[in-house]
Amino acid sequence: MKIFTAQQIREADAYTIRQTPISSLDLMEKAAIACTAWICRHYSEYTPVYVYCGLGNNGGDGLAITRLLRNRGYDAHAYVLHHSSKASADHTANRNALQQQYPSAIHDIPENGLLPQPDAQALIVDAILGTGLSRPVEGWTAAVIGQLNDLKAAHEVVAIDIPSGLQADASSLNTTVIRADHTLSFEFYKLAFLLPENATFVGDICILPIDLSPDYIAQTPSRFHITDALQIKNIYRPRKPFSHKGTFGHALLIAGSEGKMGAAVLSAKACLRTGVGLLSCHIPGCGYDIIQISSPGAMCFIDEQKDHSSSFHTHIPNAEAAAKYKTIGIGPGLGTAAGTCWAFEKLLEHFHQPMVIDADALNILGSSPAMLDKIPPGSLLTPHPKEFERLFGKTANDVERLELLSANAVKRKLNILLKGRYTAMAFPDGSIWFNTTGNPGMATGGSGDVLTGILTSLLAQGYTPREAMLMGVWLHGLSGDHAAAERSEEAMIAEDIVEFLGKSFLELRRRLSC
Numbered sequence: 416m417k418i419f420t421a422q423q424i425r426e427a428d429a430y431t432i433r434q435t436p437i438s439s440l441d442l443m444e445k446a447a448i449a450c451t452a453w454i455c456r457h458y459s460e461y462t463p464v465y466v467y468c469g470l471g472n473n474g475g476d477g478l479a480i481t482r483l484l485r486n487r488g489y490d491a492h493a494y495v496l497h498h499s500s501k502a503s504a505d506h507t508a509n510r511n512a513l514q515q516q517y518p519s520a521i522h523d524i525p526e527n528g529l530l531p532q533p534d535a536q537a538l539i540v541d542a543i544l545g546t547g548l549s550r551p552v553e554g555w556t557a558a559v560i561g562q563l564n565d566l567k568a569a570h571e572v573v574a575i576d577i578p579s580g581l582q583a584d585a586s587s588l589n590t591t592v593i594r595a596d597h598t599l600s601f602e603f604y605k606l607a608f609l610l611p612e613n614a615t616f617v618g619d620i621c622i623l624p625i626d627l628s629p630d631y632i633a634q635t636p637s638r639f640h641i642t643d644a645l646q647i648k649n650i651y652r653p654r655k656p657f658s659h660k661g662t663f664g665h666a667l668l669i670a671g672s673e674g675k676m677g678a679a680v681l682s683a684k685a686c687l688r689t690g691v692g693l694l695s696c697h698i699p700g701c702g703y704d705i706i707q708i709s710s711p712g713a714m715c716f717i718d719e720q721k722d723h724s725s726s727f728h729t730h731i732p733n734a735e736a737a738a739k740y741k742t743i744g745i746g747p748g749l750g751t752a753a754g755t756c757w758a759f760e761k762l763l764e765h766f767h768q769p770m771v772i773d774a775d776a777l778n779i780l781g782s783s784p785a786m787l788d789k790i791p792p793g794s795l796l797t798p799h800p801k802e803f804e805r806l807f808g809k810t811a812n813d814v815e816r817l818e819l820l821s822a823n824a825v826k827r828k829l830n831i832l833l834k835g836r837y838t839a840m841a842f843p844d845g846s847i848w849f850n851t852t853g854n855p856g857m858a859t860g861g862s863g864d865v866l867t868g869i870l871t872s873l874l875a876q877g878y879t880p881r882e883a884m885l886m887g888v889w890l891h892g893l894s895g896d897h898a899a900a901e902r903s904e905e906a907m908i909a910e911d912i913v914e915f916l917g918k919s920f921l922e923l924r925r926r927l928s929c
């Protein structure tokens with residue numbers, strides 16, 4: 416699913432009005448009908464509704480919602496804030512419609528005027544500013560938003576299209592923005608919704624289709640996307656009847672050190688459960704029994720060191736030897752001992768196929784930038800925000816961080832993800848994809864190690880690096896969602912993500928047969 420900028424959304428709007436029999440007022444009505452239906456599903460008709468409306472089309476939505484809620488028997492009132500000198504045409508049309516049907520529902524608040532104190536249990540609907548925001552909010556408008564935010568402890572806030580004050584495509588750090596519990600947005604996610612710095616503004620997101628032109632959506636390129644089930648279904652290749660373990664590749668996993676063998680176990684199990692043909696694990700001496708007992712499906716190489724690994728480069732003594740493995744996954748629980756750093760550098764001399772680099776392997780790269788230049792093109796890097804900072808440096812806000820992520824993916828021809836609620840995946844073609852599966856229960860030790868195993872497995876099976884990243888992150892999140900559904904976000908642990916991989920694959924297969 417594409418993520419459009421505010422400008423592209425305006426163009427989609429204009430295109431739809433030009434090319435189809437739908438008028439701009441029809442679009443507003445559709446938007447308002449969808450929001451009203453959502454509100455009616457979530458709040459009883461005894462809930463008083465205070466709709467704060469601006470003078471643009473976002474405010475027009477608010478006026479239409481007020482009318483439609485009244486039609487359904489709600490005690491809804493529109494408070495029109497005069498933050499600007501003129502109202503948009505569709506705002507005025509909807510004001511007139513409300514005025515005609517329910518004149519007592521409209522309340523004008525002049526600039527610098529005071530807001531009413533909402534009744535207890537009232538729902539606040541924010542339709543002050545939408546994607547037409549042209550500058551950071553200041554003065555009286557900022558004071559109004561501040562006042563509404565102060566009411567949040569006692570009232571739920573539903574934002575229409577985008578929380579007022581939030582810039583759709585740029586950072587809104589240190590500006591005044593509505594703190595919504597729910598955002599009902601039209602047709603598309605906005606980039607701002609996916610940035611961690613905006614989590615307190617956006618709340619839960621619900622995307623409501625309003626029938627914008629599918630032609631415009633298909634024709635218009637976008638740099639930002641959301642992965643969806645349909646796309647993953649298209650990537651997924653079910654096993655053929657005559658396949659054998661050689662068909663699904665041989666992966667080498669380099670992981671674990673004393674006290675961190677659990678990371679190696681989780682990665683190995685995830686790699687096996689994602690369907691790799693053969694898995695060899697290189698581990699320090701202390702981990703032999705642990706891996707052999709926990710993951711009997713994996714083969715094992717033991718390092719000459721007991722507590723860390725320092726000789727894994729010997730598996731790839733020359734370019735010919737590299738062909739034995741389809742890919743290498745390196746990093747979980749590896750440690751950053753001098754011998755490990757040295758062996759990693761030597762490994763990169765002869766291994767030039769895309770590999771998966773995570774955790775301590777990323778930390779090693781962070782402290783040795785020259786090594787970063789030697790990573791095979793097409794490799795998958797999987798940092799969390801702290802690891803990302805160590806690798807590529809600090810940024811002033813989340814939008815700048817996304818640009819830095821993308822610039823490195825393009826420049827280095829790497830596939831780099833940035834872990835988070837909506838993990839961002841940057842590809843060498845400059846595109847950025849956001850994953851929406853997953854839940855806060857996955858913010859637990861070992862969850863990242865599981866992802867490394869999944870990605871390594873998919874690469875070994877012949878998925879392209881881009882396919883492996885999109886599908887692996889989606890599967891990881893979906894398995895986390897299954898785990899949370901069965902065991903709760905609190906009680907679930909990283910092993911559960913591995914356990915529910917099977918259910919996620921079955922779901923993919925089911926979707927294929929639909």
Ligand SMILES: NC(=O)C1=CN([C@@H]2O[C@H](COP(=O)(O)OP(=O)(O)OC[C@H]3O[C@@H](n4cnc5c(N)ncnc54)[C@H](OP(=O)(O)O)[C@@H]3O)[C@@H](O)[C@H]2O)[C@H](O)CC1
Nearest residue numbers: 428443471472473499544545546547548549550551552576
């Ligand atoms: N295609 C769709 O998705 C549809 C969206 N709809 C809704 O329309 C809005 C966008 O409407 P638009 O009229 O373009 O813009 P807004 O309502 O967001 O705001 C415009 C008014 O706000 C003033 N403004 C802008 N920035 C500020 C600010 N920082 N402080 C105060 N006032 C501000 C602006 O005034 P000017 O002084 O700048 O002229 C305008 O008065 C979209 O978000 C959806 O909710 C349609 O309903 C359906 C199709």
Ligand SMILES: [K+]
Nearest residue numbers: 541544577579
């Ligand atoms: K809004």
